[in-house]
């Protein structure tokens with residue numbers, strides 16, 4: 001039995017309970033969790049915005065140490081340190097074989113199957129990983145081995161926020177050296193996007209958030225300008241970019257109004273990347289003429305349009321070279337009993353990432 005934060009009902013408080021992990025299948029890996037970041041997608045799963053079978057153990061931005069492996073596992077051995085990958089590509093479907101593994105048709109298969117029991121009842125792992133627990137069981141494809149020199153606490157963030165934020169800038173917006181870029185919404189992903197912009201050599205990095213007190217953290221992550229969210233943000237951004245608008249914008253809020261603002265803040269021919277997960281009834285409107293006239297692109301972004309098996313080692317070398325400040329992103333720590341409080345901080349737009357340490 002291991003302790004886990006268990007969600008039994010949509011919208012209800014999570015409870016720390018003892019769960020029995022299922023026995024290892026031949027391709028499974030058992031991981032002792034070192035840290036798990038509390039991500040906005042966990043909140044969306046807990047509140048029913050994203051679908052989740054219950055009861056569930058959420059948490060998908062995790063790191064830890066392999067403590068047991070199934071008979072056919074070749075990727076890792078006991079004792080290896082790993083980052084969890086919540087969307088492991090199958091490598092055989094149409095998307096995987098056409099170089100878009102982040103759109104894999106089977107990447108969320110593990111989330112559909114029970115990975116443990118609580119009082120004899122099936123428990124489902126949030127996004128297939130179930131990292132808000134002392135231990136979890138995942139398919140071997142869902143772990144990415146990392147070196148012994150990377151602290152496991154900060155490595156956890158590589159599994160979602162950093163991969164997504166940096167990937168949105170480099171892979172989806174295809175930022176070029178010397179360009180200007182706007183990032184709207186400074187949670188874990190937005191702060192990572194600022195860092196991605198700095199890594200990619202952006203000349204001007206404009207951060208926008210509703211909370212004015214995020215400015216110092218935004219600047220530590222690479223922002224060269226900071227704006228408090230307001231209706232006239234696109235106008236303020238044009239002023240900062242010779243009247244043209246930014247080359248690219250990254251929307252990390254998931255609301256039609258901020259998607260519109262991000263789009264309007266870019267220049268003619270600019271690129272807007274939507275990373276935020278919104279609701280299906282929140283509609284953004286675009287005039288038929290403006291779509292032609294401004295020649296802008298609107299780009300959706302899943303998991304940073306990244307192949308985690310390739311990108312995580314790359315991000316680790318950027319951290320080793322001092323070009324990626326993972327430590328800045330994790331502003332709070334909590335235990336398994338503190339995840340609902342972390343959701344509250346997230347709703348209030350406070351701080352960066354909270355790391356749950358089981």
Ligand SMILES: [Zn+2]
Pocket residue numbers: 039040041042060061160161
């Ligand atoms: Zn996430």
Ligand SMILES: [Zn+2]
Pocket residue numbers: 089090091092093094095096101103104105106107
């Ligand atoms: Zn696939």
